[in-house]
Amino acid sequence: MLLVGLLSTLTSPGVLAAAVFEDSIAQRTIACTTCHGPEGRAAPDGYYPRLAGKPAAYLYQQLLNFREGRRHYGLMTQMVAPLSDAYLMEIAQYFANQQVPYPAAQPHKAPASLLARGRELVLHGDAARQVPACVQCHGERMTGVLPQVPGLLGLPLDYLNAQLGAWKTGKRRAHAPDCMAQMVQRLSLDDINAASNWLAAQAVPAQSQPAPAHATAAAAAKAGVPVPACGSVALPTATAAPAGAAGRAAK
Amino acid sequence: MTQMTRARLWRRFSWAASAALLLTGLLWLLNTRDETAPAGPPGPDNSAALLARGEYISRAGNCMSCHTVPGGVPYAGGRGIDTPFGTVFSSNLTPDRDTGLRNWSRNDFWRALHNGRSKDGHLLYPAFPYTSYTQVSRADSDALHAYLQSLPAVAARPPAHTLRWPFNTQAALSVWRALYFSPGSFVPEPVQSADWNRGAYLVRGLGHCSACHSARDALGGSSPLDLAGGLIPMQNWYAPSLSAKNEAGLADWPVDEVVTLLQTGVAPHASVLGPMAEVVLHSTQYMSPADLRAMAVYLKALPHSDNLAPDLPSAARGPRATALATSSSARAGAQLYENHCAQCHGEKGQGVAGAYPALAGNRALSMPATTNLVQIVLYGGYAPATAGNPRPYGMPPFMLVLSDSEIANLLTYLRSAWGHQAVEVSALDVNRARSGPQR
Numbered sequence: 234m235l236l237v238g239l240l241s242t243l244t245s246p247g248v249l250a251a252a253v254f255e256d257s258i259a260q261r262t263i264a265c266t267t268c269h270g271p272e273g274r275a276a277p278d279g280y281y282p283r284l285a286g287k288p289a290a291y292l293y294q295q296l297l298n299f300r301e302g303r304r305h306y307g308l309m310t311q312m313v314a315p316l317s318d319a320y321l322m323e324i325a326q327y328f329a330n331q332q333v334p335y336p337a338a339q340p341h342k343a344p345a346s347l348l349a350r351g352r353e354l355v356l357h358g359d360a361a362r363q364v365p366a367c368v369q370c371h372g373e374r375m376t377g378v379l380p381q382v383p384g385l386l387g388l389p390l391d392y393l394n395a396q397l398g399a400w401k402t403g404k405r406r407a408h409a410p411d412c413m414a415q416m417v418q419r420l421s422l423d424d425i426n427a428a429s430n431w432l433a434a435q436a437v438p439a440q441s442q443p444a445p446a447h448a449t450a451a452a453a454a455k456a457g458v459p460v461p462a463c464g465s466v467a468l469p470t471a472t473a474a475p476a477g478a479a480g481r482a483a484k
Numbered sequence: 485m486t487q488m489t490r491a492r493l494w495r496r497f498s499w500a501a502s503a504a505l506l507l508t509g510l511l512w513l514l515n516t517r518d519e520t521a522p523a524g525p526p527g528p529d530n531s532a533a534l535l536a537r538g539e540y541i542s543r544a545g546n547c548m549s550c551h552t553v554p555g556g557v558p559y560a561g562g563r564g565i566d567t568p569f570g571t572v573f574s575s576n577l578t579p580d581r582d583t584g585l586r587n588w589s590r591n592d593f594w595r596a597l598h599n600g601r602s603k604d605g606h607l608l609y610p611a612f613p614y615t616s617y618t619q620v621s622r623a624d625s626d627a628l629h630a631y632l633q634s635l636p637a638v639a640a641r642p643p644a645h646t647l648r649w650p651f652n653t654q655a656a657l658s659v660w661r662a663l664y665f666s667p668g669s670f671v672p673e674p675v676q677s678a679d680w681n682r683g684a685y686l687v688r689g690l691g692h693c694s695a696c697h698s699a700r701d702a703l704g705g706s707s708p709l710d711l712a713g714g715l716i717p718m719q720n721w722y723a724p725s726l727s728a729k730n731e732a733g734l735a736d737w738p739v740d741e742v743v744t745l746l747q748t749g750v751a752p753h754a755s756v757l758g759p760m761a762e763v764v765l766h767s768t769q770y771m772s773p774a775d776l777r778a779m780a781v782y783l784k785a786l787p788h789s790d791n792l793a794p795d796l797p798s799a800a801r802g803p804r805a806t807a808l809a810t811s812s813s814a815r816a817g818a819q820l821y822e823n824h825c826a827q828c829h830g831e832k833g834q835g836v837a838g839a840y841p842a843l844a845g846n847r848a849l850s851m852p853a854t855t856n857l858v859q860i861v862l863y864g865g866y867a868p869a870t871a872g873n874p875r876p877y878g879m880p881p882f883m884l885v886l887s888d889s890e891i892a893n894l895l896t897y898l899r900s901a902w903g904h905q906a907v908e909v910s911a912l913d914v915n916r917a918r919s920g921p922q923r
Contacts, residue, residue, distance in 0.1 A: 254828070254836050263828070264864050264878030267885065301555025308863060308881055310554075315749075315761040315868035320875055 258327045264312060265324070273328040276336045277389040277433060288443050289322070289329035290381035294407070294466055296321040303406040305399075318469040335387045335437035343430040351431025354424055355385075358458050364419045365458040367428065375435070377443035381465060384443060390433035397425040408464035415461045511658045515607065518667035519599050530630055538631025541624050544775070545617070545690040546767035550574045559635055560584075562642040565611045566718040568704065570647030572611040580637040593629040594622060599667050607657045609645070610665070610704070619670040619689035664705035676785075683782025686775060687711075691767075696723035696759060711786060715855065720917055721758045722853035727786040731851050734784045742780035743773060748872030754848075755841055755867045757860060757879070765868035813889075813908075817897025820890055824882065833902050839877045844902035854895065854909045858917040861891050888914040 254260065259272075265284070269275045273284030284292060298304040300313045300321075313321060341348075353359075355375070358366035368375060370382050377384035385393075399405035400417035407413060417425070542548065551574045553563045561576035561584075576584040585593070592603040600614035601607055608614060620628075650656040670689055672681040687693050698706045699714035706714065713725030713732075724732035734742055737753070745751035746768040749761060756764050768776065822831075828840045835842030843849055848856060864881035867873065882891065888911040899906035 254839065256839075258875075260839070261875060261877050264866065264880045267864070267880035267882070297555075302553065303555065308883070311863055311865060312878070312881070313866075314554075315765050315866055316876075317869040317874065320869045323875070 258323060262324055262327060265328075269328075272331040272333050274331070274333045277339050277387055277392075280389055280391050282388050282392050283335075284328035285331035285333045286441060286443075287329060287383050288377055288379050288381050289326045290465070290468060291377070291383045292325035292328055293322050293468065294381060296325060297466060298405075298407065303408075305404055322469050332442075335441055338387075338434055338436040339390070341390075341430065341434040343434065347427050348431050348434060350424075351427035351429070354420075354428045355431055359419075359424075360458055362419050363458055364416060364424075365460045367432075369458075369460055370463075372444040374438050374440070374444065375432070376438065376441050379443045379446045382443070384441070385432050386435050386437045387441075388433065390429055393429035393432055394426060397429060398422070401425065408466055410462045410464050412461040412463035511662055514662040514666075515658045517599075519595060519601070530634065534627050534630050535634050537624075538627040538629070538634075540770070540772075541620075541628045541690060542631055543767055543770040544686060545620075545628070545692070546763060547577065547628075549762060549766045550612075551577050557638045557640070559632065560638040560640040562640060564643070567611055567647075568717050569651040570645065572609050572645050572647065573642040574612075575642055576638065576640050577632050578635045578638045578640075579633045580639050583639050583641040584637060585632060586637065588629070590626050590629050593632075594625045597625050597628075600661065600665065607654055607661065609647075609657065610660070613692040613695045615665050615706075616689055616692035616694060618665075618667045619685065621670065621685075624690070660703060660705070663703070677781065679778045679781040680785060681778075682775065683778035683780070686771075686779050687782055691779070693726070697726050711783075713853070715853070716759060719759060720855055721859060722851075722855045723759070724848075724851060724853070724856075726783055727788045729788055731847060733786070733788045734780065735786075735788050737780075737784065739777060739780045739784065742783065743776040744872075746771070746776050746779070747773070748870050749868040749876065750838070750873050752837070753842075753846075755876075757865045757867060758856065761865070761868040764870060769868070769870045769872070813893045814897045814900055816890070817893035817895070818901070820886065820894045821897060821901075824885070825894070833898075843898060849898050850904045850906035852907070854899075854907075854913055855917060857895050857898075858891065858909065858914050861886070861895065862914070862917055883918065888912075888918065 266273065268281045269284050270281075275281045275283045277283075295304065296313050296316075297318070299306065299309040300316070302310075316324075343351075354364065355367040358364045358369070367385060370378065371385050372378045372382070375385045396405060397417055397420070400413050401420065401422070403414065420428075548558050550563055550565060551561050552558050553560075556562065557578070559577040561574045563574045564571045565574065578584045579586040581587065588596075588603050595601050596603070596608060596612075597614060597617045597620055599618070600610065600612070645652065670685045673684075676684075694706060694711055696716050697714065698710040698712060700706045700717060704717070711726040713723060713728065715722050727733050729735060732754075741751045741753065745754055745756065746764060748769070749756045749764045771779075825843075829835055829843050830840075833842060833844035833846075860879060862881065862883045864879040866878040867876040869876055886894065891914045892909045892911040895909040898904070899908065
């Protein structure tokens with residue numbers, strides 16, 4: 234109930250009440266911003282993840298994952314089910330382009346030992362168990378890496394735990410080869426909880442944009458634990474696709 | 485035991501045995517009616533024209549929607565169809581030798597479509613709507629067969645159905661079929677126009693509109709000719725009557741608007757959400773304007789009447805919302821409308837043309853069935869992204885923003901505002917949808 238109360242005060246569509254109707258992508262995505270906040274700025278005090286400023290290709294892939302059953306959240310699946318690839322890409326691009334400031338990190342109650350364990354995993358991984366550091370792929374600043382690796386900061390603790398838990402149980406998947414699934418399999422539930430807690434307690438750096446693309450390979454190369462290959466989907470050509478025919482053909 | 489008792493027992497047993505035999509024979513007869521397949525045209529014909537026709541028919545019949553898992557290979561089957569009796573999994577329609585239709589002749593395929601019987605002889609579950617497809621012509625069946633045989637073969641065996649006893653038995657199915665199914669052919673009515681006849685063929689047969697738009701009884705049976713509206717099993721959506729003027733009857737609609745709605749998902753006075761969005765997305769948007777026009781002509785001519793007492797939840801029998809228009813719940817609803825809805829749907833419920841539907845005078849708001857309203861407010865949704873409306877506007881979900889009683893108040897207000905005179909919505913109705921089986 235507390236969660237519901239918070240969401241209704243902080244992210245109710247009433248926030249947009251003053252807006253006059255306009256034929257814009259912002260207007261067309263009001264259905265998204267009710268939960269994800271105006272311009273996708275949802276703060277870590279609720280459950281829903283922030284969308285603003287995440288790499289467009291990442292957001293696009295998640296929308297496809299919901300539509301095609303690799304991620305499971307009934308509300309999202311129902312929302313995107315009738316939408317085409319081209320339109321989903323446009324929506325992803327819109328939220329990726331929003332540069333809105335992050336709120337301060339949430340106060341945390343986690344014990345220091347848990348945070349220390351989480352910090353170690355995120356920054357250095359665990360070579361003995363072939364667990365790469367999160368920063369190897371998600372960027373040294375953990376703000377993500379272009380074109381499609383998401384940032385890990387500014388997200389609700391419950392959301393982080395739920396996602397890593399879903400990777401571990403196989404409930405959340407990505408395109409094959411599913412590198413996240415392989416790596417999370419090597420983590421225990423305690424590891425997940427530690428990493429989530431430490432990540433949720435971090436402030437987002439002033440420069441919060443995703444790092445440029447080449448950073449990934451460079452970071453991965455100098456680190457000790459090799460990162461499994463990651464799958465991805467081809468992006469639609471945003472202008473050419475006639476109402477996302479490809480999306481429908483795939484259904 | 486005396487000689488006489490034994491004789492009487494024997495006589496009774498013989499009677500019972502003969503009756504059982506007779507009943508079995510009757511069931512067998514009823515289940516094998518019209519199974520002598522008329523011969524299709526001689527020789528295999530895989531001309532491009534035939535394949536294109538087959539593809540068009542598969543769209544008109546919306547085969548791919550059920551025969552594809554989300555994100556899976558088209559037509560490879562395996563999608564679970566939830567029914568009140570358990571889950572039925574769709575079959576693989578690609579020409580794979582072991583798991584698909586590779587060995588199915590045109591006759592085998594016709595028998596499945598026309599008689600609801602598989603190649604190996606077992607009876608098919610009517611989640612596959614052969615109660616409607618039985619009206620499909622032999623020529624269309626052959627074209628569809630040729631098209632499916634031209635698809636890339638995919639080895640994929642669907643999971644076994646998970647139906648409860650006795651629904652998982654062929655015996656029960658044969659009884660069901662004796663009660664609800666008889667093979668039929670579409671017979672044109674000469675007094676009607678060519679459009680009407682073409683529309684009737686599409687609506688009753690390939691379109692299987694009655695699968696949703698007619699009520700099902702406790703055993704899941706319905707009349708394929710009746711489009712008087714019905715709750716869609718397991719989905720908590722009400723498919724409105726296509727004949728009732730106070731629901732989705734089309735008598736007063738221009739033909740062009742019906743065509744536009746089926747082609748794009750939006751029209752001046754309506755837009756499609758929920759299960760119908762899927763139908764427009766995968767099926768009707770691909771149909772030719774001539775066929776859509778024919779369907780519109782047929783639907784407009786359905787005998788119309790107001791739907792007063794369909795099989796609806798308790799709310800339909802409650803007090804009329806007009807009586808409550810001044811009540812505290814309706815006043816609270818008016819305030820909620822002002823805060824959450826008016827910025828898109830307008831202070832007077834006038835909507836925004838091309839983006840947000842008008843609520844004032846909208847039949848969807850004052851229909852006896854309230855389940856769709858509750859669904860839309862709770863979960864929101866988008867109209868389908870079609871070639872004619874590629875970037876639809878969306879309705880936000882309010883499941884975390886408004887409580888059950890707030891949504892009930894809001895809908896009660898809407899059902900009494902702007903001249904609407906419909907019964908109230910209760911918090912219980914909202915709660916039922918929140919905990920529905922599909923979540």
